[in-house]
Amino acid sequence: MQESLFSGKPFPVQDHRDTENKRSFNRQDLNRPQSEAVTHLDGPMLVVAGAGSGKTRTLVYRVAYLLEQGILPENILLLTFTRRAAQEMLWRASILLDESCQDVAGGTFHAMANMLLRRYGYHIGYTPNFTILDRSDAEGIINILKSSLSLAGAGKRFPTKRIIINMISKAVNRSLDLESLLYDEYGHLEEFLDDIILLRDHYEKFKFEHGLMDYDDLLVNFKRVLKENIQVRQEVSQRFQYIMVDEYQDTNAIQAEIVRLMAATHNNVMAVGDDSQSIYSFRGADFRNIMDFPRIYPNTRIIKLEENYRSTQPILSMTNAIIEGADEKYTKTLFTNVEGGSRPELYSAADAGEEAVYIAERIEELRKDGLPLKEMAVLFRSGFHSYKLEIELASRGIPFEKRGGLKLTESAHIKDIISYFRILVNEQDHLSWNRILLLLDKVGPKTADKILVVLKSADNPLGALVAYPAAPGWRKGLMELGAVLQLIKDPALAPVDQFEILIDYYQPIFERIYYDDYPKRSRDIEQLKTIIAEYDSLAAFVDDTALEPPEAAVIEDTADRLILSTVHSAKGLEWDTVFIISLAEGKFPVSQALPGEQWEEERRLLYVAATRAKRRLYMTYPREVMSADRQFSRAPLSPFLAEISPGLYVSSGRALGQMGSFGESRSGYSYSASRRGGRSLSAASLNQSNALLRNASILSKGQAVQHPFFGRGTIDKVTGERTVEVVFDRHGRKTLHLDYAKLEIVK
DNA sequence: ATCGCCACCGTTTTT
DNA sequence: CGGTGGCGAT
Secondary structure, eight states: OOOTTSSSSOOOOOSOOOHHHHHHTOGGGOOHHHHHHHHOOSSOEEEEEOTTSOHHHHHHHHHHHHHHTTOOGGGEEEEOSSHHHHHHHHHHHHHHSOGGGGGSEEEOHHHHHHHHHHHHGGGGTOOSOOEEOOHHHHHHHHHHHHHHTTOTTSSTTOOOHHHHHHHHHHHHHTTOOHHHHHHHHOGGGGGGHHHHHHHHHHHHHHHHHTTEEOHHHHHHHHHHHHHHOHHHHHHHHHHOSEEEESSGGGOOHHHHHHHHHHTTTTOOEEEEEOGGGOOOGGGTOOTHHHHHHHHHSTTOEEEEEOEESSSOHHHHHHHHHHHHTOSSOOSOOOEEOOOOOOOOEEEEESSHHHHHHHHHHHHHHHHHTTOOGGGEEEEESSGGGGHHHHHHHHHHTOOEEEESSSBGGGSHHHHHHHHHHHHHHOTTOHHHHHHHHHTSTTOOHHHHHHHHHHHHHOSSHHHHHHHSOOOHHHHHHHHHHHHHHHHHTOTTSOHHHHHHHHHHHHHHHHHHHTTTTHHHHHHHHHHHHHHHTTOSOHHHHHHHHHHSOOBOOOSSOOSSOEEEEETGGGTTOOEEEEEEOOOBTBBTTBTTOOTTHHHHHHHHHHHHHHTTEEEEEEEEEESEEEOTTSOEEEOOBOHHHHTSOGGGSEEEOGGGGSHHHHHHHHHHHHHHHHHHHHHHHHHHHHHHHHGGGSOGGGOOTTOEEEETTTEEEEEEEEOSSSEEEEEETTTEEEEEETTTOOOEEOO
């Protein structure tokens, strides 16, 4: 098995190894702390590094150094946040050294957990035959359960499936009781508590019965194997002599524990991270993992990288000011030796349309001045903020690629095709069975259900399918389905051949179901074919589409194209010129962001966005936005920008030169200032009532406590600095996190 | 009872 | 764009 990137896909061959990159990897470029991080051989190491400080470069050099020292590539493990990041690092390392770095084990936590769980999972009762659910599958299951349990429409504002899946996942990732989480963070959903818990229980059962595993299960179960089976732990931890984790601030408790267990033998963990760039708490990430690292790994060597090599001073001053406003003050103030540069520009547009025109014009200007499109990027908070701009760019013939937002594998027709393959890999994947049965004419949910019952208990589902007593209306369709599955099941066929045969069968169905836009959709199918052609194992392809979904269709496939991206997807990347759009209150930060932690995370998100820029930074906002009810309303500038010194940027925009608009921008400022005031007040009062309970050290076993939802209880165990186990009189044992739980001491 | 079609609504962020 | 609810057809 090819393990270098934890998947069957071969290491990509990069053709653009330009000299510029070779020059930038000159060893003299490393500063002293970087050299230390690269050459320090034994013991744990924490590298705290600011944006643009050369984290990637440090990691790449370390890989090269270790290989030079004679460490075998397969004993080095490089855990990164995205597969792309791992690929890029290994590719860069191959410039420094030779191709041996291709055998370095590298990839995402999930890909690694998947691979090792399939190998070792039998120790805790798992067959290697499971299907990985992606997010939309998980949401689909919640939907099915919701209607089968007759919960749909039970209340006017029943939370959406996405919110429910997020809650379930967050509870798992924080090792929190779902009930406590529901109460503490989703108090407004209190009336649905029972329904949500019921849904969760059925969801767990559904996955178990249908051979499915979601993202969280992969990590949780892998952790279980490591923890419960000493033999596995030894085998794995002996193999990985050096473990490096990038973007450590984005790991959650489970991932941190996996790292610790995998390092059990050699203890050579190097974690790299920046607490100011923590933007994934909604999925359980906890930047406190960084703070806790030295405690978990005694004798940790801590290295700080504070020099910024990316941006010019005016951009850096701006980004420092953004993060300066944070409630919790962090450690680093970045400085740069990059000379020159001009102040960032803030453009105030009348509305989203004018904003799009402004961006497009700027891009055309810069392009005319010789800046390639690939050196520019447009960043935004949410996927749909770029719709207007996408139309504008398309009409001007500017090629672009959108990252984040809808993935190729999330479109209905691609999911259809993948479902056929998932059945070949796992015949008990009833979620996929259901999907493809529904594609048959005259077969709806009820009929599909009846067929599924038979398939579920059959030893040979394919045989049972063709033997099913079908009604005349759809017998022919069922037979054809059975025949094509039988045909492509042949293990001698390469995935791409299976694909060809399948498409012959699927084409008529495809044209019938998506009759209005199937020509457009067929391009996606072509794209999928080129992807599948790179695999020689169908199972690896199916895994990858769930773990690392390919991006949505490229509008025009030329090498030089503009990147449009959500801020989340832009993490770790950099461009010469960066545009940040929709910087209006309610769009960035999103209106849902509550004061407190969520608000602070939005601020860090803006910090991440602004620090992507090397030489030029443009920020824009519309003064008028369309709200949900199609009414236009005035939108003040994002409070994060309104609160920093206006001297740090240059303002422009048609209305801003006039007297009236000055008042307008002031009123925008005062509005956000009042909001901030309200927030600090509530944060203060919260702190006051919770002052005694932020830290578990003052609690001890037997102490009586009061929880606003669970009522009266007794402390049973203090399990951490901020977590306790409480036995409640009416709700039993709960694990509570003091950062969230509003626990009071009963005297 | 079940399926197919049409019109309408509301969009956080994702390995 | 995708999910949903209503309604007519089978």
